[in-house]
């Protein structure tokens with residue numbers, strides 16, 4: 001059975017570096033990040049957006065217009081038949097990107113040979129993961145990250161700056177860990193509270209990371225590519 005599709009972004013220039021791409025949002029995510037920007041995609045039993053066959057027809061009509069397809073979510077690594085769907089897309093001639101939070105080491109190993117680029121979420125220090133990100137497993141996330149680094153696949157590690165999940169000092173410590181592991185490209189992403197979120201942090205707490213120029217300059221020095229994404 002192919003992946004269950006929760007949504008499609010037919011055209012993007014920002015989700016797959018250097019490629020004109022479409023994004024397929026997989027339905028279902030085992031994690032419950034407090035800042036989740038796609039809560040409607042968390043439920044594995046939610047309503048599929050379109051059947052897989054329709055998506056393949058869409059790809060067929062875009063062969064000359066798109067370079068790549070990004071599998072995002074939800075969480076693509078939570079889809080049991082991710083490999084088959086990636087292979088179909090790859091065999092149609094598209095580059096394949098993956099956005100993941102690293103929830104399944106074996107599935108990542110399986111799909112690794114098909115991937116051209118990965119955007120990998122590291123949400124907080126590994127020692128705080130399980131307390132701050134419900135249903136997460138820190139060891140699995142770290143193993144997935146190590147596997148990607150070893151594979152030398154093109155990748156970006158990114159952290160969404162939710163002050164409930166990571167502080168400025170923890171962010172510095174996390175940057176140390178990532179550089180020691182060999183991460184070259186690191187992106188900070190502004191957290192935007194979802195309209196359905198109850199009691200999100202204040203906007204001054206959210207934006208404080210971005211006015212801390214000493215922090216940003218310190219992080220910038222540690223990575224070959226350092227990206228700041230404001231909402």
Ligand code: SF4
Pocket residue numbers: 029030031032033035036037038039041042073074075101
């Ligand atoms: S990993 Fe992504 S989709 Fe899953 S709960 Fe966290 S933010 Fe939402």
